[in-house]
Amino acid sequence: MPFRTNELFVNMPDFKELSYNSHKEHYKDNPDILGRLERKNSIDYWRHERMYRLLTPFLEERSSKWLTVGDGLGTDANWLQENGQDVVASDISEYGLRPASTNGYIREYRLINAEDIDYSDNTFDYVFCKEAYHHFPRPYLAVYEMLRVASKAVILIEPVDIGIQFPLMVFLKNLLEKIAPGMVNKVWTNRFSFETVGNYVYKVSEREIEKIAMGIGLPMVAFKGINDFYTTKFDLKSSTENRKIFRKVKSKIRVKNLLCRLGIIPYELEACVIFKHQPSAEILAGMKGQGFKVLVLPENPYLEEK
Numbered sequence: 001m002p003f004r005t006n007e008l009f010v011n012m013p014d015f016k017e018l019s020y021n022s023h024k025e026h027y028k029d030n031p032d033i034l035g036r037l038e039r040k041n042s043i044d045y046w047r048h049e050r051m052y053r054l055l056t057p058f059l060e061e062r063s064s065k066w067l068t069v070g071d072g073l074g075t076d077a078n079w080l081q082e083n084g085q086d087v088v089a090s091d092i093s094e095y096g097l098r099p100a101s102t103n104g105y106i107r108e109y110r111l112i113n114a115e116d117i118d119y120s121d122n123t124f125d126y127v128f129c130k131e132a133y134h135h136f137p138r139p140y141l142a143v144y145e146m147l148r149v150a151s152k153a154v155i156l157i158e159p160v161d162i163g164i165q166f167p168l169m170v171f172l173k174n175l176l177e178k179i180a181p182g183m184v185n186k187v188w189t190n191r192f193s194f195e196t197v198g199n200y201v202y203k204v205s206e207r208e209i210e211k212i213a214m215g216i217g218l219p220m221v222a223f224k225g226i227n228d229f230y231t232t233k234f235d236l237k238s239s240t241e242n243r244k245i246f247r248k249v250k251s252k253i254r255v256k257n258l259l260c261r262l263g264i265i266p267y268e269l270e271a272c273v274i275f276k277h278q279p280s281a282e283i284l285a286g287m288k289g290q291g292f293k294v295l296v297l298p299e300n301p302y303l304e305e306k
Helices: 005-011 015-024 043-060 075-082 097-102 139-149 167-179 206-215 243-261 281-290
Strands: 065-068 086-091 109-111 124-130 150-159 220-226 269-275 293-296
Touching: 043 075, 043 124, 043 150, 043 220, 043 243, 043 269, 043 281, 065 075, 075 086, 075 124, 086 097, 097 109, 124 139, 139 150, 139 206, 206 220, 206 269, 220 281, 281 293
Parallel strands: 065 086, 065 124, 086 109, 124 150
Antiparallel strands: 150 269, 220 269, 220 293
16 A cells, blocks of 8 residues: 555644643642752752853843743743843743742743744844753754844753764764664664653754754854763752762763763763854853854855845
8 A cells, every 4th residue: 555645644643732732731740840949059050050151151241131942940041130131031831930930030931932932033132042942842943933033142052962963973873774773772772862741852963053054144153062960869959068969960070071071972961052143252252261162154155135
């Protein structure tokens, strides 16, 4: 019997809707919804603040206007707000944002689907999306929407796709697919990874971000790798005063950092900055001081404004 594409899609469930509906309910019954905001002396908060500090070069411009996307608990907006920025927090659900607002941790929030951001073009200076892009069922639609409403840059901090970013894994994949096709999934155990909330983990790579920018004629991208350590074996809600656990977490991160510097493994997460316009010299200097790799993109020689 011939394969009929139309019949396949007619009978397929709408995974986009299933995914977004699942994410809407993710924080519904969380009894510790404000925990990360209330325990800023915790190891858990320290882990996230390490990522937020990558935004420091962009704080040179006081009171820039920011939109956080996928900011389910309001933590991203709270950090930016406490560092002098004008921030609107957004998420597909208000289970976390409403109590964060009620308790004064964030000033403003909006319910937003990342694929359809209800703001005019260039409303914000910056759009920030941390560890949420990989949840989206159609992340490219989301990043183009973020670029639309940002006037200066979109900043993502997301898990790295080792299948693109790590040449050794690409080599092993190609080799194993030739000599033992089923073996590659045993070596690359999280090749097809899903999270309990219901999403495929859509990881990023420098090359993909570069192509997004090049395809629409943007001038510059920048990247900075960072490692984290998460486990359920340790109580990460513990205070950083719990030196035993804190030392273990920092030690795990130091080992990963060493392996990355030696080129043995890629970084676990990457900050990806997509600029819509050339940034100021101060921002560039701050980024280079933080260790960002800045890539100036060539102009398309075949398209000229008339």
